Amino acid sequence: MSLSELDYIIVGAGSAGCVIARRLIDAGLKVAIIEAGPYDTNPDITKVCDLGKLWFSPQDWNYRTIPQPGAGNRQIHIPRGKVMGGSHALNATIWVRGAKQDFDTWAYLGNDGWSWDDVLPVFKGIENFDRGASETRGAEGLLDVVEGYERNPLQEDLFVAAQQAGIPKNDDYNSGDPEGVGKIQANVRDGDRFNTWHAYLRPVADNENLTIITDAVVRELIVEEGTVHGVILDTPQGRQELRAPETIVCAGAINSPEILLRSGIGPTEELREVGVEARHHLPGVGKNLHDHLLSPVIFSTEKEIPAPACLPAEVHVFSKSRPELSVPDTQPLYFSIPMYNEDMTGPASGFSLLGGIVRPASRGEIKLTGPDHSDPISIDLGALSAQADVDALVFSVKQCREVGRQEAMEKWGAQEIYPGPDVSDDDLEDYVRSTAVTYHHQVGTCKMGIDDRSVVDPRTLRVYGLQGVRIADASIMPFVPTGNTNAPSILIGEKAAAAVLAQDSEVPEGAFV
Incomplete structure (x- = not known):
């Protein structure tokens, strides 16, 4: 698959992936976003009250x-969700940020920048709340x-x-x-239904810097000498490679750790036991579910x-x-x-x-x-x-x-x-x-933090010990919030995009900072 001079590959067009793609496109960067499913043409997606019809569907x-x-x-x-919009195309669209203490606990555990005071302005910036703006609510978001x-x-x-x-x-x-x-x-x-695909990405779907690849399942990351150079994916045309300087994995709390594990990134002994070549030891991948x-x-x-x-x-x-x-x-x-x-x-x-x-x-x-x-x-x-x-x-x-x-x-x-x-x-x-x-709120399988089971750095969301790859979805939540996880996943997308655009400090060699 030849897409010349890509800046970023985003794996997964769900709640976080669509947000990141939009923010990078707005910044003039060249992005390819890969979704395992099709466009959201199934009419049952439109009406939220039909969500039960989507379970067991394609x-x-x-x-x-x-x-x-x-x-x-x-x-x-x-x-x-296996469709543009991800699980936000299948869920009940309930908007719950969580409790103040959830985010203050994340910060207390070493995730600097994730306290309630840190995330409140981001939540407000996301929202177009029909009751209007206030000290705690936003009304000018997408x-x-x-x-x-x-x-x-x-x-x-x-x-x-x-x-x-x-x-x-x-x-x-x-x-x-x-x-x-x-x-x-x-x-x-x-x-x-109005999800992040509808709000963020579909309005810029024709942008010349955006490539949307549907019906393509990312199988592995391309890992060479400690750096991720892109992805291996199965498409209707067969297995292909797509390369870029950086890959952002937004495939969710189930598929993000799966992609890492299949790439040989995870607990070394467990990988060897199932016949997978271990390329990078990270014991927390897949844990804390x-x-x-x-x-x-x-x-x-x-x-x-x-x-x-x-x-x-x-x-x-x-x-x-x-x-x-x-x-x-x-x-x-x-x-x-x-x-x-x-x-x-x-x-x-x-x-x-x-x-x-x-x-x-x-x-x-x-x-x-x-x-x-x-x-x-x-x-x-x-x-x-x-x-x-x-x-x-x-x-x-x-x-x-x-x-x-x-x-x-x-x-x-x-x-x-x-x-x-x-x-x-x-x-x-x-x-x-x-x-x-x-309740459809799986989290934690690539958690951010500073202990030896942490997978991503909380400042940059880069995977510890690897170059060229970040994770940004519900899998990085160290603890599940008090309530539905879609709003915090969108928050993660916004903060990930901000970290990318700020080009924060390089990832540490180990999991302790």
Whole structure:
């Protein structure tokens, strides 16, 4: 593949990749962005309320974990976007920055430049918030953040029911303090999905300095004498090489570590065990995998629920499972439809209150199973391996049951069908272990930091010990934020672009600075 005089290759046209490409193009640099999937022509992408139709579709990587002992030994489905826009083309477009303490903790652990005070101006610069600018919110950014979409009357009653259950109202959960019940802010425009591909990159898609390569899977990095010179990719025309002075990997918390591992970058002994030539020892690659989890509380209704006009979920809650916690560790999410698991059945008329955990203690890993590109990766979330996660999820399910029983829901004729009246609050541990599913927020597998398990330098996002390569996506998060991960992934894209354009200091030789 001949693309002369490229300045940068970006791997992955998701939330971060599209942002970086736009910022580099605006700076006059020559960029090629590579996406494993096609353009977003599937009409189900347009309406956020159709997101369930995208799971198992050609635009879904359609991963599954290995059996999870802590979650009923089930193999949990992990949908990931394989399309322009990445997982932002498949998700619920919920805009959550996280808690102030999340970013202050990142900074405390040695990630200078990532405190709340550091990231707040960047978040504000991203946002085009429909409620206008304020001390904590932005209204001149490229990405629409909307609270004034068409609402479902069921959701308005759920918002009231949560308050009847004793949950305080939070007028703006993105202020740094997310605790309470809030109306979801979403990335939509005119009622349709509006992701970073739409907001950042598509408006400059015809720029002469931008090359968009779709339906091309990056298999490995080209590593020669400690420097990455580009990528090896499979295209409809066959296997090809693409070279540039620098490659920025934005393939997500699953695919970014996979690309590194297949390139021989990772734990040396583990690579050798599966027949991969080890080129650069980095023990943290693929480790520290963690995710948010959900467990459904589903109600049938006697009164018909209107179909969602814009979002399938419009209300969520951030609560502490124990009062002594400094930050909420649960985030229930309220859907206007029954969100049945794969092994569940029930009536079409109903709604779901999904108990959720957002500060998991459980950790897993991503590993290769063999040397060939056709050998599948092993995804182990370590789901509910920490008892603290089980306890928090049980708390959240109990809270959801309580909300669904409030006076505001009586006019709908709401009747709990899952877990169901035969399952008491004291018997919920088995239920959450047998029903927990991903909240689609995998992070941490190429974490930034300064310890010996860190993969990228927090100042530059360069991979430790290598030249010519950075990583910028959810994989670099050392700890998952309190809430949905799309907004922090876009933040990472903006900060990565700023680091590239500033040409920060060279990467240190080791992981300690």
